[in-house]
Amino acid sequence: xxSSLHQIPTTQECSDFNRVVFVDVSKYFGRRRALAHVxxxxxxxxxxxxxxxxxxxxxxxxxLAGTILAPSSGEIRYGAESVREPGPALRANIGLLxxxxxxxxxxxxxxxxxxxxxxxxLDQVRDRSDEALRSAGLFxxxxxxxxxxxxxxxxxxxxxxxxxxxxxxxxxxxxxxxLDEGSSSALVERLQVLKSEGRIIFLATxxxxxxxxxxxxxxxxxxxxxLPLSRAGESLRARYRDSMQRELxxxxxx
Amino acid sequence: xxxxxTVALLIMRKDLRVETRSRELFLTTLFFSVSTVLVFxxxxxxxxxxxxxxxxxxxxIAIAFAGTLALGRTFERERYHDVLRALLLAPVxxxxxxxxxxxxxxxxxxxxxVVIVPLVALLFQAPLFRQPILTFLLLSLGTLGFSAVxxxxxxxxxxxxxxxxxxxxxxxxxTIPVIIAGVRGIAVLLxxxxxxxxxxxWIGMLVFFDVVFITLSLWTFEPVMTE
Numbered sequence: 001x002x003s004s005l006h007q008i009p010t011t012q013e014c015s016d017f018n019r020v021v022f023v024d025v026s027k028y029f030g031r032r033r034a035l036a037h038v039x040x041x042x043x044x045x046x047x048x049x050x051x052x053x054x055x056x057x058x059x060x061x062x063x064l065a066g067t068i069l070a071p072s073s074g075e076i077r078y079g080a081e082s083v084r085e086p087g088p089a090l091r092a093n094i095g096l097l098x099x100x101x102x103x104x105x106x107x108x109x110x111x112x113x114x115x116x117x118x119x120x121x122l123d124q125v126r127d128r129s130d131e132a133l134r135s136a137g138l139f140x141x142x143x144x145x146x147x148x149x150x151x152x153x154x155x156x157x158x159x160x161x162x163x164x165x166x167x168x169x170x171x172x173x174x175x176x177x178x179l180d181e182g183s184s185s186a187l188v189e190r191l192q193v194l195k196s197e198g199r200i201i202f203l204a205t206x207x208x209x210x211x212x213x214x215x216x217x218x219x220x221x222x223x224x225x226x227l228p229l230s231r232a233g234e235s236l237r238a239r240y241r242d243s244m245q246r247e248l249x250x251x252x253x254x
Numbered sequence: 255x256x257x258x259x260t261v262a263l264l265i266m267r268k269d270l271r272v273e274t275r276s277r278e279l280f281l282t283t284l285f286f287s288v289s290t291v292l293v294f295x296x297x298x299x300x301x302x303x304x305x306x307x308x309x310x311x312x313x314x315i316a317i318a319f320a321g322t323l324a325l326g327r328t329f330e331r332e333r334y335h336d337v338l339r340a341l342l343l344a345p346v347x348x349x350x351x352x353x354x355x356x357x358x359x360x361x362x363x364x365x366x367x368v369v370i371v372p373l374v375a376l377l378f379q380a381p382l383f384r385q386p387i388l389t390f391l392l393l394s395l396g397t398l399g400f401s402a403v404x405x406x407x408x409x410x411x412x413x414x415x416x417x418x419x420x421x422x423x424x425x426x427x428x429t430i431p432v433i434i435a436g437v438r439g440i441a442v443l444l445x446x447x448x449x450x451x452x453x454x455x456w457i458g459m460l461v462f463f464d465v466v467f468i469t470l471s472l473w474t475f476e477p478v479m480t481e
Contacts, residue, residue: 068339070480092345100336106272118264119344121257161340 016093016168017079019043020065020200025074027060027224034060035224037074042217044168044198047191049211051204051229051240052221058204059099061221062171065202066096078169092120095167097175101158105147109138109157112146113164120165132160137186151178159187169200176207188213208237220244258353261346265354270361272331279324279362287320287370295377304378310440313374313382314433317393318400318426320366321359325404326421328359329412338412342479352475356405363397380444388443388453395460396436399467400429406471410478432467435459 020042027035035057042048050058063069064076067086075082078090103112113129122128133139136156146154155178162170176184184207191214194201205211211218218236220227220243230242273279294312298305332338341351371393375382382389407424411417426433439456442449 063339066343068343088345088347091343094343096339096343098336098339102335102337102340104268104272104331104337105335106275106331107268111271115264115268116340116344119261119341119346121345 017081019077019079020169020202021077022061022065023075023077025064025071025076027057027064027069028072033224035064038224038226039074040219040226042200042202044200045195046216047195047201047203047214049203049205049215049218050221051206051208051211051218051236055223056221057224058221059173060224062096062173062202062204065169066094066171067091068096092165093168094171095162095165095169096171096173097159097162098173101146101154103146103154103158103161105145108143108145109133109136109149110142112157113161116161117164122165128164132164133157135190136160137183152180152183155179156183159190163194167199170194170202172201172203172205174205175203176205176210184210208235208240212236258347258350261350262353262357265341265351266357266361269331269355269358273358273362279327280365283320283324283362283366284369286323287316287366288373290316290319291370291373291377299378304380307441307444309374309378309380309382309444310437312378313371313440314396314437316370316374317363317367317397317436318429318433320370321363321397321400321404322422322425324359324362324366325401325408325425326418328355328405328408333412338479348476348479349472351479352405352409352471355409356401356471359401359405360397363401364394367393367397382440382444385443385448385450385453388448388450388457389440391457392436392439392443392453392460395457395464396432396439399432399460399464400425402464402467402471403429403432406475406478409475432460432463435463 022038022040025035025038026033038061040048050061052058060069064071067090078093104115107115110129110133113132114125117125117128130139130142133142136153136159138153138156141149141153146157149157155175159172159175162172175187179187188210191201191203195216203211203215212235215236218229218239220229220240222244227243230239230246291312294308294315298308298312329338332341342348371382371389374380404421404425407421411420411424414420435456439453439460442452442456
């Protein structure tokens with residue numbers, strides 16, 4: 001059940017949207033191609049998964065969706081509008097959980113959450129951070145320094161930091177990494193709640209078993225290109241392997 | 255505008271909170287600047303008398319060295335654990351992040367100067383407190399100009415591999431006008447007869463450079479931070 005604190009914040013001028021569309025988006029870092037001609041669309045209440053090996057372009061895609069990177073070509077639309085220069089109003093509706101935890105290890109979990117809540121201009125900062133700590137199952141450890149937390153605990157706090165301002169677009173890069181079974185199950189439930197609240201969720205993961213439980217659609221990224229996911233095979237892992245084999249076969253023949 | 259300064263103060267408070275816990279920057283910059291002053295004291299004080307007109311330069315070298323050390327680390331906390339991305343994604347005016355970081359550095363250097371200035375006055379028998387308001391103005395305006403450029407360069411170089419080498423190489427040539435104005439202003443203050451009009455002229459020069467440097471930094475921070 002969503003709490004009243006998890007509504008879109010009122011203290012910010014928000015630019016809400018109901019879908020995110022990539023139109024022929026490419027991203028280059030110097031001469032290196034990170035993403036090539038990616039087109040996709042995702043609407044509210046949908047969890048879109050990105051599968052692929054290391055360096056496939058998953059994190060770049062999430063960073064582009066999160067306005068951290070600007071596309072080299074193509075455009076990204078939030079709702080009906082194409083955004084060339086994303087401003088604070090749009091960023092207020094985006095939450096990004098990165099590979100790293102994006103937390104200050106010298107601050108306590110509560111201080112970290114309060115800092116980011118204040119940065120987002122949210123009201124009831126203390127209540128929000130308390131609720132976030134309860135959601136993370138870390139209320140009793142709220143006054144402990146994040147630097148002393150295990151990877152899984154940091155991941156849980158980082159997830160709460162990402163969701164503090166109830167963003168419309170939730171970008172999760174390997175959110176299950178380092179989580180134990182209980183925490184993974186809690187995150188799966190949390191994602192279902194976010195989905196029912198009408199969030200747009202991009203999720204990059206290697207965890208096929210968990211992805212199978214939460215994803216509405218999955219896309220395969222390889223060397224920056226979006227590939228169709230095979231329909232052969234029952235499980236997501238089998239479909240992923242089949243897609244990769246089909247992709248590699250022609251290259252071996254060459 | 256109110257939100258701008260709220261964000262800047264929030265970031266400054268966070269930086270100071272982290273610093274009071276780790277004391278990493280304060281202790282290293284203080285140790286470094288005290289060591290610098292002591293080395294100069296051994297080199298430039300003979301028979302209990304300091305070399306003439308050297309004090310102002312020694313004071314500013316100690317401040318500039320300490321400042322460079324601190325500025326090189328100012329965005330390091332954001333670089334580790336990728337917090338910088340979280341800051342850049344926040345719905346705030348990005349120049350407010352710059353102002354917050356600048357205020358944090360200024361507070362740190364002010365704390366270092368509280369120790370360094372009396373130490374220089376003591377070791378070199380320099381009458382730095384004869385005109386305390388003018389001394390304060392020269393030091394604070396000079397530190398502001400130096401830090402304003404340094405904070406921008408610290409942000410620019412945060413993703414550069416050789417940032418520790420590049421920072422002083424870029425920072426010193428750009429901030430030379432500020433350091434010269436600071437040195438000349440303090441040197442005038444240390445003369446037996448203080449030429450207040452001349453000190454005011456150097457203060458005016460520092461105000462001019464501060465306005466130019468801060469304006470340029472605020473203007474360029476957002477494009478610099480966009481990857």
